[in-house]
Structure formats: C-alpha cells, structure tokens
Amino acid sequence: MTPASIEKTPGEQQAARILVVDDDPRLLASLSSLLEQQGHDVVEAEGGKAALRAIDDHPFDLAMLDLRMPDVDGFDLMEKLAKVQPDCGAIVVSGESSFAAVSRALRRGALDYIRKPFDPEELLAIVNSVLTKRSLIRAHEHVSMRLEKSEELHRYIVNSSPDIVFMLDRQGRFCFVNSKVESLLGYQQAELIGRHFRHILDNRDLARGTYALTGPNISAHNPRTLEVRLKTRGSRKATRHFEITAFPIDAETWPHDNGDISHRSAARYYGTARDVTERKEAEAFINFQAYHDLLTRLPNRALFKDRLDLAITHARRSKQKLAVMFLDLDRFKVINDTLGHAMGDRLLQAVTHRLEQCLRKGDTLSRFGGDEFTLLLPSINSHEDARQISKKLIKALREPFQLGSHEVFVGVSIGIATYPEAGDSMDQLIQNADIAMYHVKARGKDGYRFFSETMSVDTADRLNLERDLRLALDRDELRVFYQPQVCSTTNRVVGLEALVRWEHPQQGLLYPRDFLPLAEETKLISRLSERVLDIACRDVGDWIRDGHEHLRLAVNLSPLQVEHPRFVSTLMDQLRAHNFPPGNLEIEITENVIMKDLEHISQKLRELAALGVRIAIDDFGTGYSSLNYIHRLPIHTLKVDQSFVRGIRSGEDEACIVNAIIAMAHGLRLEIVAEGVETDEQLAYLKNLGCHQVQGFYYGPARPKEMIEKSLGQIPARAASF
Numbered sequence: 001m002t003p004a005s006i007e008k009t010p011g012e013q014q015a016a017r018i019l020v021v022d023d024d025p026r027l028l029a030s031l032s033s034l035l036e037q038q039g040h041d042v043v044e045a046e047g048g049k050a051a052l053r054a055i056d057d058h059p060f061d062l063a064m065l066d067l068r069m070p071d072v073d074g075f076d077l078m079e080k081l082a083k084v085q086p087d088c089g090a091i092v093v094s095g096e097s098s099f100a101a102v103s104r105a106l107r108r109g110a111l112d113y114i115r116k117p118f119d120p121e122e123l124l125a126i127v128n129s130v131l132t133k134r135s136l137i138r139a140h141e142h143v144s145m146r147l148e149k150s151e152e153l154h155r156y157i158v159n160s161s162p163d164i165v166f167m168l169d170r171q172g173r174f175c176f177v178n179s180k181v182e183s184l185l186g187y188q189q190a191e192l193i194g195r196h197f198r199h200i201l202d203n204r205d206l207a208r209g210t211y212a213l214t215g216p217n218i219s220a221h222n223p224r225t226l227e228v229r230l231k232t233r234g235s236r237k238a239t240r241h242f243e244i245t246a247f248p249i250d251a252e253t254w255p256h257d258n259g260d261i262s263h264r265s266a267a268r269y270y271g272t273a274r275d276v277t278e279r280k281e282a283e284a285f286i287n288f289q290a291y292h293d294l295l296t297r298l299p300n301r302a303l304f305k306d307r308l309d310l311a312i313t314h315a316r317r318s319k320q321k322l323a324v325m326f327l328d329l330d331r332f333k334v335i336n337d338t339l340g341h342a343m344g345d346r347l348l349q350a351v352t353h354r355l356e357q358c359l360r361k362g363d364t365l366s367r368f369g370g371d372e373f374t375l376l377l378p379s380i381n382s383h384e385d386a387r388q389i390s391k392k393l394i395k396a397l398r399e400p401f402q403l404g405s406h407e408v409f410v411g412v413s414i415g416i417a418t419y420p421e422a423g424d425s426m427d428q429l430i431q432n433a434d435i436a437m438y439h440v441k442a443r444g445k446d447g448y449r450f451f452s453e454t455m456s457v458d459t460a461d462r463l464n465l466e467r468d469l470r471l472a473l474d475r476d477e478l479r480v481f482y483q484p485q486v487c488s489t490t491n492r493v494v495g496l497e498a499l500v501r502w503e504h505p506q507q508g509l510l511y512p513r514d515f516l517p518l519a520e521e522t523k524l525i526s527r528l529s530e531r532v533l534d535i536a537c538r539d540v541g542d543w544i545r546d547g548h549e550h551l552r553l554a555v556n557l558s559p560l561q562v563e564h565p566r567f568v569s570t571l572m573d574q575l576r577a578h579n580f581p582p583g584n585l586e587i588e589i590t591e592n593v594i595m596k597d598l599e600h601i602s603q604k605l606r607e608l609a610a611l612g613v614r615i616a617i618d619d620f621g622t623g624y625s626s627l628n629y630i631h632r633l634p635i636h637t638l639k640v641d642q643s644f645v646r647g648i649r650s651g652e653d654e655a656c657i658v659n660a661i662i663a664m665a666h667g668l669r670l671e672i673v674a675e676g677v678e679t680d681e682q683l684a685y686l687k688n689l690g691c692h693q694v695q696g697f698y699y700g701p702a703r704p705k706e707m708i709e710k711s712l713g714q715i716p717a718r719a720a721s722f
C-alpha cells in the first residue's frame with residue numbers, strides 16, 4: 001500500500017492522511033476536528049476493530065492511537081501497522097502514563113507519546129514535528145533510491161560497454177576498470193586496481209604506450225588515441241590488439257577531488273580500450289595475402305622486390321655485395337601433369353621447406369610464380385658464398401621427394417646475379433639472374449651459373465631464334481637427315497638414325513646443337529619431335545614397303561617427350577597413322593632420362609616393348625651407368641658413345657671401356673651399335689671384339705632422304721664412295 005503523499009498545509013504544516021483511533025467518541029471527535037482544522041485528511045476509528053478495517057482499506061501517513069481499548073488495543077494496532085504499512089508513523093495519545101506502557105509503546109515503534117488530557121497546541125506541535133521528520137526521511141530515502149538507481153544505471157552502462165573503461169592515477173596506476181576487462185583479457189577488476197597499466201601492456205608497446213598515455217600534451221581537447229597490444233592473463237602469453245583513447249580528467253569537474261581518499265578520487269586519466277583484434281587480424285591477413293604466396297607462405301614477387309630494393313640501398317651505402325638467385329625447378333611440369341595439381345602443390349610446399357632449411361634468417365626466399373623462386377642473399381663477402389649456397393640448394397633438391405606413395409625427383413637450375421657486378425638496380429639483378437638461369441637450362445639443367453655480360457647478347461640471339469623456331473614449324477623448315485647403321489661384315493645398311501636439321505632462311509642449315517636446347521626450354525620440342533617422327537615414318541615406311549622390310553628406323557627422343565603422360569599413346573597413334581610397323585622402330589633414349597624417374601619411364605618402355613617397339617640406350621657409358629637397371633628394362637640395343645670409340649685410337653682407358661661395354665652387351669644378349677666410327681683402325685678393333693653394327697663417318701654422315709635412297713641395301717666399304 002502506497003503511503004499518502006505529504007503536502008504543505010496553508011499554515012506551513014504538513015497535510016497528511018491521519019488515522020485517529022480511540023474508544024471514546026468525544027475525544028475522537030475533538031481530536032479529529034483539531035487535526036482537520038490543520039488541513040489534514042482524517043479517518044476516525046472508534047476502537048481497535050474499526051481501526052484494523054481502516055488500516056486494511058487506506059494507506060496512512062500517521063496513526064494516532066489510544067492504548068487501552070476493549071477489543072484490540074493500541075499495541076496490537078502498532079504491530080499490525082508495522083506489518084502492513086511500515087511507512088506509517090504512530091503517535092500514542094493515552095491516559096496511561098506508566099513507564100512500562102510508555103516504554104513498550106516506544107519499543108513497538110511509536111514516534112511520540114501524548115498524555116491525555118492533551119494540550120491541543122502541544123499535540124499539534126508534536127504531530128507537525130513527526131510529520132516533518134517523516135517527510136524528511138522519505139525525501140532522503142527517495143533521493144538515496146534515485147542515487148542508487150542512477151549508480152546502478154551508470155554501472156550497467158559502464159560494465160556493458162563493449163570497451164574496457166578505465167581510470168588511471170597520476171602515476172598511471174588503475175583507479176578503476178570496468179568488468180569488461182575480465183571477459184576481454186581475463187583479469188579480475190580487483191587485481192588490477194592499484195597496479196600500473198604497464199602490467200598489461202605488451203613489452204613491444206611499452207615505451208610507446210607509456211609515453212602516449214601519461215606523456216605531455218595530452219589534454220581533454222587533445223585525447224590520445226593509439227593502438228597497442230595488451231597481454232591476456234594467464235600462461236598463454238597471448239596478446240590482443242586494442243585501440244585506446246585516453247585523456248586527463250579535469251580537476252574542476254571531477255566530483256571526488258576533495259577529501260575523498262578512495263582510489264577513484266585519485267583518478268587523473270580516463271580512457272576506453274576497444275578490442276580491435278579481429279580487425280587487425282583481418283588487416284594482417286589482407287596484408288599477408290597482398291605480399292605472400294598463399295600456397296608456400298613465402299613472400300611474393302612484390303615483397304621480394306621491395307626487400308631487394310632496400311637491400312641494394314643498404315649494400316650501396318655500406319659498400320657490400322649481395323646476390324640474387326633465380327631458381328627454376330626442373331621436371332616440375334611433368335610431375336604436375338602426371339600426378340595432378342594437388343601433388344604439384346604438395347611438391348612446391350616440400351621444395352619450399354627444403355630450400356628454407358638451407359638459408360639464414362636475413363635471406364629472402366620468394367615464390368616468383370609457378371615453379372620459379374627467387375632468393376636474396378643481402379650480404380655476401382664474395383661469389384664463393386653464393387656458390388656454396390647454390391650447391392647446398394641443388395644438393396637439397398636432388399634428394400627424392402615422397403608424395404604419398406610416389407617418389408619423385410626434381411632438380412633445380414639456378415642463375416645468380418651479384419651486386420654490383422651484374423647490375424645495380426632491382427630489375428637488372430632479377431633479369432640477369434633469370435638470364436643466367438636460362439643458360440643453366442640450356443646446358444642440361446640441374447646446376448648454377450653466375451651472370452656474365454656475354455649472356456645478355458646470347459639472350460637477344462636466343463629470343464630471335466625462339467621466334468624463328470616457332471615460325472620454322474609453321475613454315476615447314478625442318479628437315480630429317482638419315483645416318484646409316486651398317487653391318488660391318490656384310491656392308492649392308494641395317495638401320496637409319498633420323499637426325500633433325502633446320503633449314504634456316506637466313507642462317508642456312510642448322511644442327512641440333514644450335515636449336516634443340518632452345519626447343520626443350522620453350523617446350524617446342526614436342527611439336528618438333530612429332531614432326532621428325534612423321535617425316536621419318538613416311539620416308540622409312542616407303543622404303544620398308546619397297547622391299548627393305550627389315551630396315552630399322554632409329555629416332556632420338558627428348559626427355560620432355562618421354563616424360564609426357566601420353567607419350568606411349570601419342571607415339572603409337574603416329575605409327576598407326578603412317579602404317580609403320582612398330583618392330584621396325586627403335587627409340588634411342590639416354591641413361592640420364594631413364595634414371596630421372598626410373599619407375600615411370602621403365603613402365604612406359606615396357607608398354608612400348610610389348611607393342612613391338614625396340615629400345616636402345618644412347619650414349620651408353622656416359623650417364624649414370626648404373627648397370628643395375630639394365631636387366632630390369634626391356635632393352636634391345638646398347639649404343640657405345642662416340643667418345644669411347646674415338647679413344648680406341650688415342651688412349652687405352654676408353655678402349656678398355658669399349659671392351660667392357662661390348663662384353664657386357666654380349667653377356668646380356670643385347671645388340672650393340674658403335675657410334676662415331678671414322679677409321680679403319682676403329683672398325684677393325686670393334687670387329688675384333690665382335691661388334692659388327694657401326695655408325696659413323698666411316699660409312700657416311702647423316703644425309704637427306706634423296707641421297708640415302710640410292711645406297712640402301714649394301715653400300716661400298718668406304719664413306720668416300722657413299
């Protein structure tokens with residue numbers, strides 16, 4: 001029940017709703033009239049029972065009670081009032097004046113005690129005084145309640161702020177911090193109070209943070225905003241990013257300044273700290289993406305250039321050297337095409353890992369694109385340092401890579417450009433390292449070279465030649481020459497090796513050494529090889545059909561061709577297209593090509609052999625010479641390399657090698673063809689060892705189709721008559 005509001009009466013008295021209780025009707029009437037004259041709203045109750053009903057029906061500001069009443073006495077009424085209307089005050093008006101009665105009434109909560117017969121003025125003064133006191137108490141309670149509510153509201157606002165809200169004292173110690181600090185950083189509010197804010201600042205931001213928050217020039221009009229890392233509580237040592245805005249508290253407007261010695265009273269700085277970790281992480285990721293390759297997580301081209309630019313500036317100032325390396329993986333494309341892009345990606349990651357193991361902290365390895373990497377060695381003493389690192393990198397990548405169940409081999413070709421010798425600008429150094437790398441590729445890959453000026457000229461020539469080679473394929477400028485393979489006892493031509501030539505419109509007839517490396521590099525070799533095989537199948541196919549049914553066609557295959565996933569089917573399609581009998585074809589392949597990926601290549605060779613195609617190992621003895629693999633492969637012929645045949649005349653070692661190769665071929669029941677036979681002496685030596693198939697200038701060089709046609713079958717013993 002809400003108590004009646006107390007208003008001022010015209011005579012400055014409090015107007016209130018008053019319950020007057022007495023069993024004497026006359027007294028009741030006179031008391032009521034007295035109070036009503038004062039402007040009060042009076043409810044009369046004749047006796048205790050009537051009073052109980054009135055209490056249930058109305059709220060009162062004051063009750064004036066007789067003590068002794070026959071039914072319900074004044075004590076019981078006070079008890080009832082205390083229960084149902086605690087805000088209603090009680091004054092006892094009684095004839096009872098014993099100490100016990102007065103004391104009991106006061107203990108029950110009576111605010112005053114007036115003895116009958118009462119003096120009206122005295123009574124009114126007491127009533128007025130009680131009502132005024134009650135009014136003051138209520139007003140105080142009201143203000144307290146509003147204050148409490150207001151504080152509750154502010155606490156709610158501060159604690160439900162998404163930001164940490166804090167106050168620091170003059171020294172930078174926490175005077176206040178809201179509860180957000182618990183959920184964002186894990187600290188209890190109480191444990192931070194009195195501690196310096198350095199306690200939660202990450203060490204990396206200590207100087208900046210301390211200066212910004214308590215340093216000079218910070219004012220209410222010039223608040224400090226800064227981003228810092230704050231430490232989270234506990235052993236994780238993790239940090240989160242916060243944007244802090246802080247400003248000093250104006251002493252004039254700060255209400256707790258005087259006399260208040262609590263922590264808050266000492267507050268000098270106020271601030272908020274907003275958690276911007278997610279934004280920072282998103283920014284960091286975007287930044288990372290812009291400057292890194294996501295697959296390998298290495299710096300990308302842009303970041304590499306940036307670092308190189310800085311390194312050049314530094315090297316120039318400190319008169320130091322630096323090296324830029326351009327790395328291109330050998331055989332990556334084949335692995336990617338054969339095993340798929342997922343495996344290709346894994347390989348790039350594994351390669352990155354191995355390369356990184358070889359480098360120092362200050363070096364920058366970047367993925368330039370595809371299977372190309374660049375490396376910056378920012379301070380080297382001499383070329384020797386770069387050479388050692390290149391060797392290390394090459395060695396690291398020579399080891400096989402295990403990709404799932406596949407063991408694959410890659411190599412790396414490295415071009416090196418050093419500052420200042422090979423260029424003094426970022427672009428020049430990268431370009432020259434690239435040029436040097438191309439020279440490694442052109443000379444058989446899997447190695448390193450330092451850039452030299454002559455390479456630039458080579459590069460211009462190379463670009464022209466590349467353009468011409470593309471045109472050569474379109475303009476049909478490729479020619480196939482044939483060199484006979486002769487049985488020396490019968491002088492019969494048993495086979496023809498197809499050797500490509502290029503009839504260059506300006507430079508005349510070009511030999512394979514002039515353009516094949518370029519064709520390999522530019523991947524034009526596949527089209528070139530297809531063209532050679534087409535022409536050779538057509539020419540030799542005609543001769544076979546013309547009666548030379550055992551004539552063998554020997555063709556050279558490029559590594560790229562053999563490594564191609566569809567190598568076997570493409571080759572067989574071509575044979576079918578020319579109706580060329582597979583048994584008359586012998587493919588020449590070098591040991592090095594086989595050993596690069598023994599497992600895959602031997603599988604392909606087995607497929608071809610099963611279809612009738614013959615396999616010859618070219619330049620035998622010059623490559624890996626791992627005799628282990630020979631009996632595992634479907635090989636028909638070994639070709640003794642020219643260098644050994646040449647040695648028959650000039651020195652003993654090579655001659656011995658020829659002996660060994662021929663003996664081994666006989667032991668394995670393989671056919672043997674000796675290359676580069678030029679003299680009677682060589683021929684006699686070979687015949688003596690039982691090697692009867694020979695090829696070389698002795699019987700004639702490679703010649704065009706028209707010239708070969710005449711000598712098919714038996715040919716004169718000397719090349720001169722060819």
Ligand SMILES: Nc1nc2c(ncn2[C@@H]2O[C@H](COP(=O)(O)O[C@H]3[C@@H](O)[C@H](n4cnc5c(=O)[nH]c(N)nc54)O[C@@H]3COP(=O)(O)O)[C@@H](O)[C@H]2O)c(=O)[nH]1
Pocket residue numbers: 483497498499500511512513516529532556557558618619639642675676677678695696697698701702
């Ligand atoms: N993938 C392809 N590779 C090819 C093709 N055509 C040639 N080649 C490769 O180029 C290499 C060089 O060929 P070429 O310049 O034609 O030299 C051959 C002969 O002319 C030369 N030869 C032959 N007899 C002698 C001799 O008595 N003395 C001497 N100094 N040189 C001689 O040897 C080359 C043939 O050697 P080989 O292949 O080992 O039998 C060539 O080796 C091929 O690798 C092609 O179409 N595709």
